[in-house]
Amino acid sequence: MVQRVTYQEMRSEFYRILKKLELTDEKAGKCAEIFTVNSLEGVYSHGVNRFGRFVNNIMDGYIYPDAEASLIKSAGSLEQWDGHLGPGPLNAVFATDRAMTIAAGNGIGLVGLANTNHWMRGGTYGWQAARKGFIFIGWTNTCANMPAWGARDPRIGNNPFVIAVPFMDEAIVLDFAMTQYSYGKLETYRNEGLELPFPGGFDSHGELTRVPGEILKTFRALPIGYWKGSGLALLLDILAAVLSGGFATCEVPDCKQENRLSQVFIAIDITKLQNFPAIENTIGMIISDLKKSIPENENDGIRYPGESVVKTRRINLENGIPVNTEIWKAILKL
Amino acid sequence: MVQRVTYQEMRSEFYRILKKLELTDEKAGKCAEIFTVNSLEGVYSHGVNRFGRFVNNIMDGYIYPDAEASLIKSAGSLEQWDGHLGPGPLNAVFATDRAMTIAAGNGIGLVGLANTNHWMRGGTYGWQAARKGFIFIGWTNTCANMPAWGARDPRIGNNPFVIAVPFMDEAIVLDFAMTQYSYGKLETYRNEGLELPFPGGFDSHGELTRVPGEILKTFRALPIGYWKGSGLALLLDILAAVLSGGFATCEVPDCKQENRLSQVFIAIDITKLQNFPAIENTIGMIISDLKKSIPENENDGIRYPGESVVKTRRINLENGIPVNTEIWKAILKL
Numbered sequence: 096m097v098q099r100v101t102y103q104e105m106r107s108e109f110y111r112i113l114k115k116l117e118l119t120d121e122k123a124g125k126c127a128e129i130f131t132v133n134s135l136e137g138v139y140s141h142g143v144n145r146f147g148r149f150v151n152n153i154m155d156g157y158i159y160p161d162a163e164a165s166l167i168k169s170a171g172s173l174e175q176w177d178g179h180l181g182p183g184p185l186n187a188v189f190a191t192d193r194a195m196t197i198a199a200g201n202g203i204g205l206v207g208l209a210n211t212n213h214w215m216r217g218g219t220y221g222w223q224a225a226r227k228g229f230i231f232i233g234w235t236n237t238c239a240n241m242p243a244w245g246a247r248d249p250r251i252g253n254n255p256f257v258i259a260v261p262f263m264d265e266a267i268v269l270d271f272a273m274t275q276y277s278y279g280k281l282e283t284y285r286n287e288g289l290e291l292p293f294p295g296g297f298d299s300h301g302e303l304t305r306v307p308g309e310i311l312k313t314f315r316a317l318p319i320g321y322w323k324g325s326g327l328a329l330l331l332d333i334l335a336a337v338l339s340g341g342f343a344t345c346e347v348p349d350c351k352q353e354n355r356l357s358q359v360f361i362a363i364d365i366t367k368l369q370n371f372p373a374i375e376n377t378i379g380m381i382i383s384d385l386k387k388s389i390p391e392n393e394n395d396g397i398r399y400p401g402e403s404v405v406k407t408r409r410i411n412l413e414n415g416i417p418v419n420t421e422i423w424k425a426i427l428k429l
Numbered sequence: 430m431v432q433r434v435t436y437q438e439m440r441s442e443f444y445r446i447l448k449k450l451e452l453t454d455e456k457a458g459k460c461a462e463i464f465t466v467n468s469l470e471g472v473y474s475h476g477v478n479r480f481g482r483f484v485n486n487i488m489d490g491y492i493y494p495d496a497e498a499s500l501i502k503s504a505g506s507l508e509q510w511d512g513h514l515g516p517g518p519l520n521a522v523f524a525t526d527r528a529m530t531i532a533a534g535n536g537i538g539l540v541g542l543a544n545t546n547h548w549m550r551g552g553t554y555g556w557q558a559a560r561k562g563f564i565f566i567g568w569t570n571t572c573a574n575m576p577a578w579g580a581r582d583p584r585i586g587n588n589p590f591v592i593a594v595p596f597m598d599e600a601i602v603l604d605f606a607m608t609q610y611s612y613g614k615l616e617t618y619r620n621e622g623l624e625l626p627f628p629g630g631f632d633s634h635g636e637l638t639r640v641p642g643e644i645l646k647t648f649r650a651l652p653i654g655y656w657k658g659s660g661l662a663l664l665l666d667i668l669a670a671v672l673s674g675g676f677a678t679c680e681v682p683d684c685k686q687e688n689r690l691s692q693v694f695i696a697i698d699i700t701k702l703q704n705f706p707a708i709e710n711t712i713g714m715i716i717s718d719l720k721k722s723i724p725e726n727e728n729d730g731i732r733y734p735g736e737s738v739v740k741t742r743r744i745n746l747e748n749g750i751p752v753n754t755e756i757w758k759a760i761l762k763l
Binding site for chain 2: 167168170171172173175200201202203205207230242243244245246247248250251258260267269271275293301319320321323324326327329330331332333334336337338340343344345346363364365367368369370374377378380381384385387388389390391392395397399400
C-alpha cells in the first residue's frame with residue numbers, strides 16, 4: 096500500500112523526530128529538508144525509506160548529531176576537513192559550500208572530508224552546487240560491497256560518483272554507483288518476483304545472472320563495465336582516502352555500521368571562465384544534439400541525467416510524495 | 430608476422446620521420462618518445478600502430494606541427510589554453526605540466542585545453558604526473574562514436590578518462606574509454622574470428638551481441654554500465670567543452686578527421702596534504718587488501734590498473750617491442 100504525504104507534512108514529521116534526538120533547530124531543519132527533498136525528487140531509497148535507519152544510527156551512537164566539521168589542513172585551493180562522525184548529509188552540504196567558496200576565489204576548490212557518515216543521495220550536493228552556478232564533481236567511498244573484477248569476495252566499494260552542471264535554472268546531475276544495480280534495487284526486483292533487465296552480478300556458480308535473489312545470496316554485485324567500473328571504484332576509494340586523510344573502504348566497518356567514510360567535493364566557478372556566459376549555449380547545444388538521437392523505441396525520448404528529477408519534483412509537490420504505508424506509520428510512531 | 434624492434438631503433442625512426450615533416454628537434458624528440466613509450470608499455474594501438482595515421486594527419490593539414498598552445502584565461506587555480514591544432518600529445522604533455530605547476534602553488538590545478546588533436550594514449554599523462562608525485566585526473570572528448578543509451582545513432586563520444594596516483598616509484602593508472610570495447614579491439618576480435626567475452630554492442634536487430642563484426646556494421650558500441658557510461662560520457666563532453674571553451678563532440682568533424690578536441694587536465698600536489706608522506710602507506714594498504722581477494726580462477730591474481738604496464742615495459746625493453754612486420758616496413762619507408 097502506498098499513500099501520498101505532502102512535502103510540508105513529511106518535512107515537519109522529520110523535523111519533530113530529529114528535535115527529539117537533540118539536534119539543534121538549524122540541524123534538524125537542514126536534515127529534515129534533505130530527506131524530504133530526496134523523497135520529493137524520487138530518490139525514496141535515500142529519503143523517506145532510509146530515514147528510520149538514520150534515526151537508529153543516531154540513537155546507536157554511530158552518528159554524532161552535534162558534531163561540527165573542523166579544518167585539518169588548508170593549502171590554497173585545497174582543504175582537508177574532519178567530519179567528526181556528524182550527520183553525513185550536513186557534513187556534505189557544508190563541504191560542498193566550502194568547495195564553492197574556495198572556487199569563488201580561485202576558480203576551483205577541492206574539499207577532502209574524513210570521518211563522515213553516509214551522505215544519503217550524492218545528487219543532493221550536485222544540485223546544491225549546480226543550481227548556484229557551479230560545476231560539481233564529488234564522490235564518497237563506502238563499505239566493501241562489491242568484489243573487484245575477477246574476485247569472489249567484496250573488497251571494494253560501489254563508491255557513488257556525482258557530476259553536475261548548471262542548466263536552465265535547473266541542473267544536469269549524474270549520480271551513479273559503481274555497481275550496475277544497487278542492493279536496494281536488487282531487493283525491489285526480488286520482492287516483485289522480477290528478473291533484472293541485464294545481468295547484475297554472479298550466482299553461486301560464478302556465472303553472470305539476471306536473478307536478483309542469486310546476487311543477494313552471493314553478495315557479488317557486478318561492477319559497471321566489468322573491469323572498468325572495478326578499476327574506477329578502486330581509484331575513487333584511493334583518492335577519497337588520500338585527499339581526505341580519512342579511512343579507505345578496507346577500514347570501514349561492515350556495511351551495517353557504514354561510517355567513518357571519506358568524501359571528495361570539487362566545485363568550479365564557471366563565471367571565471369573566458370567563455371562565460373556562453374556556457375549556457377554550449378550546454379544547450381549538446382543537449383539539443385542528444386535529443387536529436389533516433390530512439391530504439393519510437394515512443395522513448397533520450398533523456399539527460401537528472402532530467403526526470405524536475406518532473407518528479409513537480410508531480411510529487413502537486414500530489415504528495417508516495418510512501419509505503421507501513422514505512423510512514425513507523426515514522427509517525429518515532 | 431611479428432618482429433621485435435628495440436626501443437632505440439623505434440624512437441630514432443620516429444624521430445627521423447618527424448624531422449622530415451619539419452618538426453623542431455625538441456618536438457620531434459618528444460613526439461617520437463611518446464609514440465615509442467606507448468608501444469614499449471604495450472599500448473600498440475596508440476603507439477607504433479597509430480604512428481602512420483599521425484604522420485598522415487600532419488601531411489594532410491589536420492595537425493599543425495609547429496603550433497604552440499597559448500593562454501586564453503587564467504583565474505587562480507584554473508587556466509584555459511588554446512592548442513591551435515598542434516600535435517595532440519605535445520599539447521597534452523604541456524597541459525599536464527601546467528596543471529602540475531599550478532598545483533605546486535595552489536594544491537590543485539586545472540587546465541582546460543581547446544582546439545587540440547587526439548592525445549593518443551590518455552595514460553601517458555597519468556604516468557607523467559603520477560611519477561612526479563601528483564594525483565592526475567584528465568579526460569578528452571572525441572568524435573561521436575557511440576549512441577546514447579536507448580538511441581540508435583552515435584551522438585556521444587567514448588571520451589577516455591584517466592585517473593592516476595603515485596605508487597612505489599611507479600603509478601596506479603586507470604585509463605578507460607566509455608565504450609565497453611574500443612573499435613580497435615572489435616576489429617582485432619573480428620580479424621581473429623573470435624566472439625567477445627561479453628556483449629560489446631548492438632546488432633542490426635537492436636539486440637546485444639558478442640559478434641564484433643555486427644557491431645562494426647551498426648556502429649552501435651555499448652557504453653560501459655549501459656545508461657551509466659552513457660551519462661558519464663555526456664557529462665565528460667560537457668565539462669571538456671565548457672572548461673576549455675572549445676568544441677563539443679557534436680562539433681567535432683567525423684571520426685576520420687577527429688580534431689579540434691577539448692581536454693581537461695587536473696593535477697593535485699599530494700605534498701600539500703596533511704597526511705603526506707603517509708599517503709604511500711594508505712595506498713599500499715588499499716592495494717594489499719585488494720590483493721587478498723579470492724580470485725574466481727585460482728591461477729589469476731587480482732591486478733590494479735596499470736600493474737601490467739611495468740611488466741610489459743621491462744619485457745619489451747629486454748626483448749624489443751613487438752610490431753607487425755607490414756606496419757614496420759611501411760614506417761621504414763616513410
